[in-house]
Amino acid sequence: MTKPIQIKNLTIGAGIPKICVPLTGTTREKICQEAEDAKKAAADLVEWRADFFEELMNPEACQNVLEALAEILGETPLLFTIRTSEEGGNITISLEDYAACNINIAKGKKADLVDVEVMSNSEEKKKLVAELQKEGVKVIASSHDFHKTDSQEVLLNRFREMEKSGADILKMAVMPHGFEDVAAIMEATNAMRQECEKPLVSMAMGSIGSITRISGENFGSGITFGTVGAASAPGQFPIGELRSLLDALHEKNEEDELKQ
Numbered sequence: 048m049t050k051p052i053q054i055k056n057l058t059i060g061a062g063i064p065k066i067c068v069p070l071t072g073t074t075r076e077k078i079c080q081e082a083e084d085a086k087k088a089a090a091d092l093v094e095w096r097a098d099f100f101e102e103l104m105n106p107e108a109c110q111n112v113l114e115a116l117a118e119i120l121g122e123t124p125l126l127f128t129i130r131t132s133e134e135g136g137n138i139t140i141s142l143e144d145y146a147a148c149n150i151n152i153a154k155g156k157k158a159d160l161v162d163v164e165v166m167s168n169s170e171e172k173k174k175l176v177a178e179l180q181k182e183g184v185k186v187i188a189s190s191h192d193f194h195k196t197d198s199q200e201v202l203l204n205r206f207r208e209m210e211k212s213g214a215d216i217l218k219m220a221v222m223p224h225g226f227e228d229v230a231a232i233m234e235a236t237n238a239m240r241q242e243c244e245k246p247l248v249s250m251a252m253g254s255i256g257s258i259t260r261i262s263g264e265n266f267g268s269g270i271t272f273g274t275v276g277a278a279s280a281p282g283q284f285p286i287g288e289l290r291s292l293l294d295a296l297h298e299k300n301e302e303d304e305l306k307q
């Protein structure tokens with residue numbers, strides 16, 4: 048059974064999946080504009096996809112953006128993510144620089160959550176997760192396969208490996224090539240929630256997978272990524288449509304609960 052996590056006023060891992068809006072701007076100005084738009088659109092949380100930022104390797108520039116974001120976002124939680132090119136992102140970065148950037152962010156005390164790609168260099172990543180948590184942030188362990196979807200059993204084992212990182216939330220994205228792949232990630236997530244208390248997040252990308260972005264309440268995914276401006280991965284819905292679809296499904300689920 049999932050034990051929800053509270054971040055500011057947001058509960059992750061219970062009820063309607065929370066909508067996370069990615070910011071993909073390349074400059075401070077564009078990132079801040081996107082954050083204003085996300086806030087206006089009532090995002091539940093916001094992800095700064097810092098692998099798009101042209102000054103990522105400058106710690107002061109990063110702190111500067113973080114301070115501006117904290118000011119704009121107020122009580123809306125902020126997730127900091129460096130998505131590496133190995134996992135579908137925008138930057139090739141050494142393990143040392145990856146760790147240093149993430150630690151710099153956590154020390155700034157403005158981000159609430161940090162994403163760590165735990166499936167590569169897993170021993171070092173485990174230490175990084177612990178170090179980040181010591182600085183007071185929650186860590187989302189993540190894994191992305193932009194090419195394919197492994198079998199349900201392999202995906203479940205991947206979740207189990209990710210749990211060993213000690214992260215607070217586990218997130219997995221895969222690329223489906225047919226409905227059986229979509230079913231595999233949903234079923235692996237559903238199975239993992241029976242054996243793990245951590246909130247889970249999962250999605251099948253692309254148009255075939257978009258059903259996973261609205262039905263997380265039913266199979267156990269606690270966050271869904273929706274757009275205000277640019278998408279950060281294929282298959283994401285605009286926030287307005289996403290909110291209506293999540294609400295409609297939630298109402299149906301409640302009707303069923305009343306009948307039981």
Ligand SMILES: O=C1C[C@@](O)(C(=O)O)C[C@@H](O)[C@@H]1O
Nearest residue numbers: 069128220250252272279280
């Ligand atoms: O991990 C994820 C999930 C994601 O890849 C998606 O498919 O919605 C989008 C990314 O921005 C985020 O970091």
